[in-house]
Amino acid sequence: MKNRLKVLRAERDWSQADLADRLEVSRQTVNALETGKYDPSLPLAFKLARLFGLPIETIFQDEA
């Protein structure tokens, strides 16, 4: 699933490790999310949405 995580992270000037710390996950997890190869669970998607202060659907775009 496509997402804007890399852009949102860059806007805040966070490294992958910074975002990983804020989400309490590993840096590999952040990388897998950003490349769109791993789709997060709903709890993790909500955590991301809260962290960026944005609705989930503006972070993740389903390609239907």
Added chain:
Amino acid sequence: MAKKKMSPAMRRYLIRFFPAMTAYMGVLYASLWWIRHQAPEGPLLWALGIAPALPVIAVIVIMGLYLAEEQDEFVRSTLVQAMLWGMGVTLAGCTAWGFLENVELLPHVPLYLVFPLFCCSMGLAQPLVRWRYR
């Protein structure tokens, strides 16, 4: 480069794993020594015979606990995939070996080697599974 941090679940896993492996080596050695030198019989032989399996079973439980306790869902997901690969390789390998053993092309292999085979194939699968997400 940022230092790689260990999750609390991984720390607990290692704290449990190393005593279990140490116990395994101690129990295995003691049980073999006793059986060889004292020639026990009956229930004592049963107890000494099964003893080395108990720490190995503990390691299986410790692996299961890690999977249940790990909070990073991506890490959990890649571990489960690696476990499935390990399981597939072990089941396929043991089945093929068994049939070849049946026609006397291969020697008999003790069943206690099945778990190490699972661990090795899972360990080899882990970086390959991770690599797919890079």
